[in-house]
Amino acid sequence: MRILITNDDGIAAPGLIALARSLQDLGDITVIAPETQQSAVGHSITLHKPLRLDEVDLGSGITAYSSNGTPADCIILGVLGDLPRPDFVVSGINAGANLGEEVLYSGTVSAALEAALYDIPAVALSVCAYENPILDVAQQIAPPIVKALYEAPLQPGTALNVNIPNVPADEIAGIAVTRLGHRKYADVVVKRDDPQGRPYYWFTGTPMEIDCAPGTDIWAVQQNKISLALVHFDLTSHQEWSGFDKLQSELGLS
Numbered sequence: 600m601r602i603l604i605t606n607d608d609g610i611a612a613p614g615l616i617a618l619a620r621s622l623q624d625l626g627d628i629t630v631i632a633p634e635t636q637q638s639a640v641g642h643s644i645t646l647h648k649p650l651r652l653d654e655v656d657l658g659s660g661i662t663a664y665s666s667n668g669t670p671a672d673c674i675i676l677g678v679l680g681d682l683p684r685p686d687f688v689v690s691g692i693n694a695g696a697n698l699g700e701e702v703l704y705s706g707t708v709s710a711a712l713e714a715a716l717y718d719i720p721a722v723a724l725s726v727c728a729y730e731n732p733i734l735d736v737a738q739q740i741a742p743p744i745v746k747a748l749y750e751a752p753l754q755p756g757t758a759l760n761v762n763i764p765n766v767p768a769d770e771i772a773g774i775a776v777t778r779l780g781h782r783k784y785a786d787v788v789v790k791r792d793d794p795q796g797r798p799y800y801w802f803t804g805t806p807m808e809i810d811c812a813p814g815t816d817i818w819a820v821q822q823n824k825i826s827l828a829l830v831h832f833d834l835t836s837h838q839e840w841s842g843f844d845k846l847q848s849e850l851g852l853s
């Protein structure tokens with residue numbers, strides 16, 4: 600099995616190397632990861648500058664390249680470029696949760712979804728801590744998750760988003776299939792003055808849970824459970840919209 604590994608934290612992130620090592624016994628590993636921190640770039644791809652792949656030495660005999668592109672670019676290069684097509688894509692191990700609407704911003708999850716668009720089984724792995732994430736649990740569960748998804752594939756276009764509580768293995772309270780919850784960030788836009796006295800803005804904030812009901816991914820990690828959420832690119836909402844008929848008649852279009 601050829602496994603392509605990427606992330607959004609960059610080629611030097613400890614989680615990337617930890618993931619590659621954890622999957623080495625399952626098949627041939629190729630790492631293609633952004634050369635710099637790309638967290639929260641979402642699903643963006645690069646159209647207006649040339650992309651490069653530079654071979655890097657990650658040790659352990661792992662074939663690895665850094666790219667000046669985004670996580671989704673790394674997947675496109677790995678799937679449609681001149682390297683052998685991967686049978687599986689794993690993205691991570693991300694430092695920081697990817698819960699609820701964070702999947703929209705997440706380069707980690709977007710890389711997995713990009714692979715799913717090519718019908719390649721894909722999983723995103725995140726540990727719920729930006730600093731000092733505990734990587735061993737993610738390393739332990741990565742190989743069985745890859746095997747399970749390979750034996751029982753998801754439907755086309757679907758990827759698996761895994762969030763792991765940042766606790767030692769003996770404090771993990773189980774594993775749950777979840778749906779995406781919902782949380783917003785408070786105090787997001789910080790305004791300060793630069794040394795020249797001009798204002799600048801920096802996005803930050805602390806999460807406020809809006810929907811962390813039982814069964815959501817947010818709930819699961821609050822319970823110290825590993826969250827498995829199936830995600831899909833299709834953002835269609837299937838609700839009926841009551842304003843449509845009036846709009847249609849006002850436009851004179853039917």
Ligand code: MN
Pocket residue numbers: 607608637638639693694695707
């Ligand atoms: Mn990240």
